[in-house]
Amino acid sequence: MAGYLLAIIQMVLALALAPMLVGLVRWLKARLQNRCGAPPWQPYFELRKLLGKEVVVSNNTSWLFRVTPYIVFGSAVTVTLLLPLITANQPLDRTGDMLTVVYLLLLGTFFLALAGLDPGTPFGGMGASREMTVAAIAEPTIALSIFGLAVAAGSTNLGQIVAQTLAEPAVLITPGHLLAFVALFIAALAETGRLPVDNPSTHLELTMIHEAMLLEYSGRYLALIEWGAWLKLLIFLSLLANLFVPWGVATTLSLPALVGGLAAWVVKLVVLGAAIALLETQIAKLRLFRVPELLAVSFLLALLAVTSSFLLR
């Protein structure tokens, strides 16, 4: 029973921290670019503002458009229930493994692309088509790179992978793990719409990927989609943090272990968020036709990771 409660606490924490994480990345980026920047907690105000606004929906839309925000948000929330965020030892870990996680996330992307097409506006279609181009290469990369770890751990359950890695930390410096980390990091940037694939801070509709699909959304629908997208960033960073640097993740349900797990998780998120802010300040956006090249590289790395994990098992 305590385990299920813990899963719910993890989910609530993820929901609560996701806006802060995005706000922190934005604030750090602003500071690195010599700007004051909005405070890191600005996304909470954005959520409150959007939730308080009326929803304007085009007459040309179908039920898809209205149901998508709930699917995007719901699938992301479900994923947080399955992840080893502060503990590797939670009962829901056996309910869904990495494949469930990856394809739950894809479900949101898929519906968002459909919703982009639904109102029949040119930007939505453009964004949807680009998002699918990116997702078609990024999703298998994510599955494959985690699969590299699964081969080493002998299980596709994420909690199991974390526990196994903690038991045998030597696997972390095998080529399989290192390659998988790079592959997953690149794919995570693509999936969460960060530079160099997509520019989260642009207002130029013609260059957008993720944002182009959201242009018709407003009010609480937009709030849910934004929150879902922020959760997705938190999910990917948590995967990177806890799968590849599992220290601190609680393996028992004792209070000190859980508090330690929470602290480690937060610290790891801040470090990875800062890494993204630093990276986004250093690099420019790739020409759209170069994006598949980058993603193909990450796919290849993931493939090598699986191969080497398999051979070195």
Added chain:
Amino acid sequence: MTNLTHVQTALTELLPAQTATIRQQRGNELYLTIDRNDILPLAKHLRDSFGAELALMVANDRRPAQNGFEVFYLFANPVESWFVQTQVNVPAHNPTIPSLATFYLPASRYEREIRDMFGIEPAGHPDPRPLVRHAFWPADYYPLRKDAVSPEYFEDDGSQFPFKQVEGEGVYEIPVGPVHAGIIEPGHFRFSVVGETVINLKIRLYFTHKGTEKLFEGRSPAEGVKLAERISGDTTIGHALAYCQALERLAGTPIPDRARYLRVVLLEMERLYNHMADFGAIANDTGFAAAHAHCYRLREQLLRLNKQLTGNRLLRNGVTPGGVSDMVTIPPHLAAELDRLLADFNEIVAISLQNTMLTDRLIGSGRLTAATVQDHGAQGYIARASGLNLDARRDHPFAAYDALQFNVPVFDSGDVYARTMVRVQEARESVNLIKQALEALPEHGPLATPLGQLPPFEPVFSVVEGWRGAIIHWLMADESGRLYRVKVKDPSFVNWPALSFALLNNIVPDFPLCNKSFNQSYSGNDL
């Protein structure tokens, strides 16, 4: 260097009937009145023998006094400082002119503008679509006619604007605007696209006709300066200077030495802050926001220097007819400040260009060929980035530019990178020019000469190399010394259409970057 007398002899031979009207004036201008049917042979002869291109077409409503319209054609050799101004009289009962559109591409748009504003029909024009005319205007409303009455209210006549239809498998259209996400003015961009590749782009502008040229009419010359300063917010000095120089040429007023050098300082400060901001904006469109933040910091510091210079951050109240205003004060340590800002700018540029992800976006994007630039008569950094060595500061010297040393940077590749680098090098030249002008600036002496009497109904023009390119103001005074007609040509008028060509075979997400590298004025175009 072509001798103006040589041109005069050639034109006298070509058009023996018009010999009586031909005259040289103001040192570098040949002026003649011809029959409207002679305009095409004249244009051909000027291009074939003397390399002169059409620089401007102006219509003027003289029906109150002469029962007819006048159309003026200004021909200029791109690099030699002489002009041929030709007047054609058009009777009010038969307002047509033979079209030069199939001969000079820019003439097409001048003629469409004249058709929309005056109801003068360019006979044989291949493009029947309106240019400036807003779809809500009544059919018989020609705003620049002297007897035009603004309608009480405007309404949509429901007529469609015929866009070029592009058909084929997988071709679709992306309409963008006229309302945009950024804080920019309205413009409609219609892309015909296969996948992500643009195969046709139509830019439709003119959604906010402000009646700028009409507003000049009836103003006193001094009142006109305020309006000229506001034609395009980022080109205050460029437009005000072109306007004041036209007045000075008309009145024959020489300007004092101090004012000549101060005008250089003002115009170069304007170029500097725009070029520096543009570099950052171009970098920002590749996602490299750090350069943008720093360039905006430099721009802000330049605007504060501007504030000290003329009392206005955008350099308003700087230029007056006859010189510069007594508001103009050189800030202490201006040269040292500019050196410091330029050193900062050079560092930002160096850091940005070391980033291969950024240069990869710039190099090869939005390539514009020299031939396209020539066909459109495009101006400024756009022309210079495509290998055309044009700069009115050197080719048609004004202010004190003939006394100063500067380079005109020219690049051949015609891509976004070239347009960026022209700006970078011009910014460096601007600092150099300002420092030279400050050195040569006389300590004492008047800032302005009172403007003399304006001879009535005399056409006059002046050319200024603004930061976007050559600005031409053409004007005519009435018998009371007030403005009768003012025609403004911002380089954007000829540069906007070239953007469509730069974008061909580029991909849609590269459009904002190409557009930023052009950075044309909506307001200066849509008067």
